[in-house]
Amino acid sequence: MGVAMTFPPPWRLAAYAYAVVLGCxxxxxxxxxxxxxxxxxxxxxxxxxxPVSQVFVHELHGDGYLRPxxxxxxxxxxxxxxxxxxxxxxxxxxxxxxxxxxxxxxxxRIRTAGDAAxxxxxxxxxxxxxxxxxxxREAFPINTFLTLVLCCLAAACLxxxxxxxxxxxxxxxxxxxxxxxxxxxxxxWVVFVxxxxxxxxxxxxxxxxxxxAIVAVYLVLRFFVLHVGTPAxxxxxxxxxxxxxxxxxxxxRFGANPLPFYAYNVASAALGLLFAEPRGGVWAFxxxxxxxxxxxxxxxxxxxxxxxxxAQRFVAWRREELTDHDRLVLLFLAVLPANAxxxxxxxxxxxxxxxxxxxxxxAFVAFRHLIASPHLWWxxxxxxxxxxxxxxxxxxxxxxxxxxxxxxxSTAGTVRxxxxxxxxxxxxxxxxIASPDRLQLKQTLYDDxxxxxxxxxxxxxxxxxxxxxxx
Amino acid sequence: MTSAxxxxxxxxxxxxxxxxxxxxxxxxxxxxxxxxxxxxxxxxEAAGFRIGTFQEPATISDALALGEAGGAVAMIRAGHDxxxxxxxxxxxxDSRQPVRVTPLQAAVLARRPEFVALMxxxxxxxxxxxxxxxxxxxxxxxxxxxxxLIGVVDALHDxxxxxxxxxxxxxxxxxxE
Numbered sequence: 001m002g003v004a005m006t007f008p009p010p011w012r013l014a015a016y017a018y019a020v021v022l023g024c025x026x027x028x029x030x031x032x033x034x035x036x037x038x039x040x041x042x043x044x045x046x047x048x049x050x051p052v053s054q055v056f057v058h059e060l061h062g063d064g065y066l067r068p069x070x071x072x073x074x075x076x077x078x079x080x081x082x083x084x085x086x087x088x089x090x091x092x093x094x095x096x097x098x099x100x101x102x103x104x105x106x107x108x109r110i111r112t113a114g115d116a117a118x119x120x121x122x123x124x125x126x127x128x129x130x131x132x133x134x135x136x137r138e139a140f141p142i143n144t145f146l147t148l149v150l151c152c153l154a155a156a157c158l159x160x161x162x163x164x165x166x167x168x169x170x171x172x173x174x175x176x177x178x179x180x181x182x183x184x185x186x187x188x189w190v191v192f193v194x195x196x197x198x199x200x201x202x203x204x205x206x207x208x209x210x211x212x213a214i215v216a217v218y219l220v221l222r223f224f225v226l227h228v229g230t231p232a233x234x235x236x237x238x239x240x241x242x243x244x245x246x247x248x249x250x251x252x253r254f255g256a257n258p259l260p261f262y263a264y265n266v267a268s269a270a271l272g273l274l275f276a277e278p279r280g281g282v283w284a285f286x287x288x289x290x291x292x293x294x295x296x297x298x299x300x301x302x303x304x305x306x307x308x309x310x311a312q313r314f315v316a317w318r319r320e321e322l323t324d325h326d327r328l329v330l331l332f333l334a335v336l337p338a339n340a341x342x343x344x345x346x347x348x349x350x351x352x353x354x355x356x357x358x359x360x361x362x363a364f365v366a367f368r369h370l371i372a373s374p375h376l377w378w379x380x381x382x383x384x385x386x387x388x389x390x391x392x393x394x395x396x397x398x399x400x401x402x403x404x405x406x407x408x409x410s411t412a413g414t415v416r417x418x419x420x421x422x423x424x425x426x427x428x429x430x431x432x433i434a435s436p437d438r439l440q441l442k443q444t445l446y447d448d449x450x451x452x453x454x455x456x457x458x459x460x461x462x463x464x465x466x467x468x469x470x471x
Numbered sequence: 472m473t474s475a476x477x478x479x480x481x482x483x484x485x486x487x488x489x490x491x492x493x494x495x496x497x498x499x500x501x502x503x504x505x506x507x508x509x510x511x512x513x514x515x516e517a518a519g520f521r522i523g524t525f526q527e528p529a530t531i532s533d534a535l536a537l538g539e540a541g542g543a544v545a546m547i548r549a550g551h552d553x554x555x556x557x558x559x560x561x562x563x564x565d566s567r568q569p570v571r572v573t574p575l576q577a578a579v580l581a582r583r584p585e586f587v588a589l590m591x592x593x594x595x596x597x598x599x600x601x602x603x604x605x606x607x608x609x610x611x612x613x614x615x616x617x618x619x620l621i622g623v624v625d626a627l628h629d630x631x632x633x634x635x636x637x638x639x640x641x642x643x644x645x646x647x648e
Contacts, residue, residue, distance in 0.1 A: 025509050117495035120502035367498055377490035387490075391497040398505035405509055416541035420589060450541045451548060457516065457524035458537065 011116040019105045023098030029408035032456040034449035037418040040141035047075040064231040066222050069180040070144050086448045089141040096146045103153035121394045122364035128400030134350025137411050144182050145350045151178040152354040155188045159195030161202040168207050175211050179218045184342050187354050189215050194334035198327045231345040238346040239281025262344040269343035273352050274303040281347035291469040298396025305366040325365040332362035403468030419449035530557035532577035535586050536564050547593045554599035565636030570647040573600040584615040605643035609634045
């Protein structure tokens with residue numbers, strides 16, 4: 001009795017292959033950036049020479065933040081690297097980007113040529129959207145936001161699976177890992193709950209109950225046992241209206257009643273994702289560059305297309321007729337407000353990166369629906385208008401996709417320059433590096449940045465800074 | 472009868488298919504073009520071509536003019552003399568033709584006071600560069616250079632019209648060819 005081998009449809013394989021190629025392209029540009037000084041060096045100094053258990057325990061007593069596994073991950077990779085910090089940390093980041101793209105393609109369930117045709121623009125949105133920028137431009141040196149994006153995608157993949165005890169256990173572990181890595185780990189729970197309500201097969205009532213219990217334990221630990229709380233109003237500067245407000249100004253304006261400020265942050269986080277404005281809570285004012293227009297037009301049109309899809313399917317949803325594609329859009333609609341709520345304390349674009357990824361998946365569905373809507377193509381004029389609209393949106397996202405790679409190339413130069421001024425940075429931040437281990441770490445990272453890896457050539461296109469978003 | 476009725480339907484269906492194919496092309500081709508461009512860029516770099524990028528700086532002064540402080544430090548470490556006058560390509564430092572300047576002069580003309588300090592820490596000597604204080608005033612960065620660093624003591628009296636590149640060099644009587 002032979003075992004029948006089933007191969008994925010060729011278009012699905014093509015989509016996976018495309019995701020790997022795109023991931024490698026981004027990886028090439030990422031590998032030009034040395035380990036960062038300002039974001040990473042201080043973190044590495046912190047975990048150096050401290051046992052993993054101690055790192056974990058120390059991070060349990062943060063003020064406003066509870067992220068013990070963030071430092072633990074840095075520590076584990078630091079020990080594994082044995083001096084090859086660049087290869088390990090940057091290599092992990094590249095693998096994470098490729099994994100995120102593959103998981104996204106997995107969720108899209110590619111079957112036909114029409115599905116495959118929309119994959120490039122979907123992945124261009126995933127990588128090119130401004131909320132994703134922080135996951136590749138910064139590092140810490142393992143980018144926790146990128147890790148969280150992976151966790152959310154993995155949660156959706158688990159929800160899409162057939163379920164069972166192994167899936168239940170994996171879901172619980174994934175949630176614990178996410179919650180202890182970053183506050184936005186709560187989104188993994190949101191994904192599981194939403195997936196259960198949407199009748200994804202992998203999330204049983206048992207899964208949701210277990211995950212809810214874990215979240216309850218986490219909240220009790222955070223607020224009543226460890227007294228970590230939430231970030232204070234004076235934690236950092238935050239965007240408001242047309243500019244940034246310093247902590248003192250925030251306190252003066254919202255100290256008595258921070259609710260309006262929190263509401264502004266939540267609303268601007270959601271709007272920023274959907275329409276590319278405001279950015280980090282700040283509305284563009286004054287000189288408008290071409291990249292502003294490209295961002296706003298491509299985001300707004302994509303959001304309108306998603307809205308069109310929702311309007312078209314709403315009646316069917318009320319009858320509880322859900323397709324796989326519907327579920328992806330509804331998952332985005334669940335993650336978006338939850339993610340925006342987590343931005344209440346301060347607005348930072350990268351916090352919205354998980355919602356940005358689900359936005360790309362929802363956009364895939366909306367584009368796919370548009371292409372497969374026969375009534376649009378019956379009329380030549382309507383069909384031509386739809387084709388032009390699609391081409392404009394796709395062109396906008398293509399520019400943003402190239403833009404993120406341009407940004408990575410500029411970042412390579414910026415980081416190298418920062419390392420040239422490492423002594424000034426140390427003096428400014430009053431960091432003393434005296435022990436041989438610390439000196440060794442500094443020298444290795446400095447040599448990597450300045451000496452061992454020559455700076456990749458800088459882009460010499462005068463118009464690039466105006467066309468590509470470098471914020 | 473049936474066949475005659477199905478003919479227009481078949482024509483419509485073919486048209487819809489063609490239009491749908493056009494839509495697929497409209498959505499996929501811009502992004503695929505972007506990927507081809509990125510792959511082409513990577514391939515050209517791997518082959519040693521410089522398309523849309525600056526040529527690698529050959530001298531410390533050139534690296535500083537490009538803003539590559541790390542590259543300048545790497546060159547000093549590789550044995551380049553931090554006091555040597557060398558060529559900076561056309562287009563950088565507000566110049567219409569190549570100029571030969573010291574790294575300190577290049578840092579000043581690039582209006583990067585932090586580069587000046589960096590070069591001094593890496594072996595450059597202010598007395599090896601012609602008319603440095605004058606250049607600092609000419610390009611208008613006297614207020615940003617720490618007093619005494621390169622002999623700029625009169626930072627508050629910076630009332631000259633700002634100049635750049637060759638004009639600044641000529642105003643200060645610095646030999647640049």
